[in-house]
Amino acid sequence: MIRLTKQADYGILLMTQFARAGASALFSTSDLAARTGLSVPMVNKTLKLLQRGKLLTSVRGVNGGYQLGRGANAITLEEIIEAVDGPIAITECHEHTGGAECGISASCPTRVNWGVINNAIRDSLAGVTLLQMVHPLFGTGRMRSREGRQAV
Amino acid sequence: MIRLTKQADYGILLMTQFARAGASALFSTSDLAARTGLSVPMVNKTLKLLQRGKLLTSVRGVNGGYQLGRGANAITLEEIIEAVDGPIAITECHEHTGGAECGISASCPTRVNWGVINNAIRDSLAGVTLLQMVHPLFGTGRMRSREGRQAV
């Protein structure tokens, strides 16, 4: 099964917290742990990765924390996932170089198509912004944004 | 990193062997192991999954083996991957049911979009047939189909 790692999932969850709270919101690790229900160390670790990926900026020191590195409409799912999990590639063939070292090179020409598929997936993820994640894309209009309601 | 399991990769590799050899070709496990360079037990295991997924039909007994269950143009990557690895879903939320049991349900409405993304990825994979994998899709026409040439 193709699946996202949990940490990438956490990354997305954390980013949505920022996006919902507004562009200038600043949260500390413990704030976010409390908000999301995740453990402090895990939140800590994930935020660092997001910071390294330039998606968050950090403020050190006593009243420090993290805030969005840029507008929520300028951050895509692809970026978040790459920041946390590393490059997105469904098959490993295209990671190193051309694939000459595949071991089973006799059947490797087949895999030219993988590039196409990898791109398609990447595009799917790059097409969704953080802003869209926060305001689900049921068209554009109003929708009950009331939380706590178990909408199933 | 989002990645395919090795076994799914093997599955695709094995299927391409059938596709290349023609619709009625019948291979035994050991044939395929020799052709692909994979171990016999691993090939064995993978072929069984493909058979269970109705992508291959099996012939038992002495001169038995496996052959394509239908035309190579009617088998998609999605089917192969699902047969070997199970359902394709980039996030786990949509596997069980509605997602009421997410634990972090307060932030779960966000994930409505996952359905969209999962579908996009699935479509990417469903859009590539086994036949296309064998005859790489550089347009439609003639192309040097000569193998052995290390086309890089």
Added chain:
DNA sequence: GCGATACAGAACCAAAAGAGTTCTATTTTC
């Protein structure tokens, strides 16, 4: 009929990756 060949299915083991924690350093405020 009997043995050889080949698939069917399940169980099992080891290695690798993922999830999560802990520890030490550095920066900033009060």
Added chain:
DNA sequence: GAAAATAGAACTCTTTTGGTTCTGTATCGC
């Protein structure tokens, strides 16, 4: 200078994956 908060790395435990082995069943050929 103490407290609060990020930076970074190392480490452990669990789960998953990769791979093997074993037992059973069907078919062919002698």
